[in-house]
Amino acid sequence: MIETALLLLFLGVISGTLGSLLGIGGGMIVIPVLTVMVGLPIRYAIGASVIAVIATSSGATIAYLRDDLLNLRVAMFLEIATTIGAITGAILTGIIHPLWLETIFGLFLLYSCFNMIQKLWGKGKANQTIVVHPDQWANKLKLNGSYYDKVSMSQNDYEVTHVPGGFAMMYGAGLASGLLGIGSGVFKVIAMDTIMKMPLKPSSATSNLMMGVTAAASATVYFFDGAIKPEIAAPLALGILVGAAIGTRIMQRIQPRVLRIIFVPILFYMGLQMFLKGFGVTF
DSSP states (O other): OHHHHHHHHHHHHHHHHHHHHHTSOSHHHHHHHHHHTSOOOHHHHHHHHHHHHHHHHHHHHHHHHHTTOSOHHHHHHHHHHHHHHHHHHHHHBTTBOHHHHHHHHHHHHHHHHHHHHIIIIITSOTTOOOOOOOOHHHHHHTOOEEEEETTTTEEEEEOOOOHHHHHHHHHHHHHHHHHHOOOOHHHHHHIIIIISOOOHHHHHHHHHHHHHHHHHHHHHHHHHTTOOOHHHHHHHHHHHHHHHHHHHHHHHTSOHHHHHHHHHHHHHHHHHHHHHHTTTOOO
């Protein structure tokens, strides 16, 4: 029992660090480890994953708010699309075959991975200055923002563009979450970084806040369903809070290029996994 608690604590630290750093939550780390190493039924592993996302979001959001790194207006606006998409996905469950959706989203993630690789090597440095022309929605909703980068020791103003495209992407992410039961942290980062042209650091920080809001809505369902076990969730959440504190400190002192290098293999793995799963292949 003590060994299991220590394993969960360690798993929480790793999950919280990566989740807060990349804005993707810890589900893709927590669920495989709990099912394979701990031997936990998938039902309880998913319940623990929801707690992991909430803990990561809570720990990271506090630090990112203090450092003025996340964009609250973008988060609240895109959360509308995610929520509507999740409700639509829940309604369409059983009508649309999930395999089609997994194939489509898998291909999109692989394309996004290719796009990030281009930013890293095909188009020069990942942290090069990109001229962004904000659209009318960004100006009307006041979505443009600013953050202080402790690496370059400078205040960076940025503008947001392609707001309808980012909103549509987040609706699709919510749809996938509702239909497939997957986390949409990766899609949130892609919507902000690739489509809306926000810098990667504010994108990851804002994604952390949004994931917590989404997960909190579903946590009640898992709790009353009995899928959340306190003896599993408690040490996991404690480790995640520590990991989230570590991840937020690393975020402020890491180059955007290095952040992309970490993000690319995770994006490729998730995209390939979803694409192959659409053809009935799992790994």
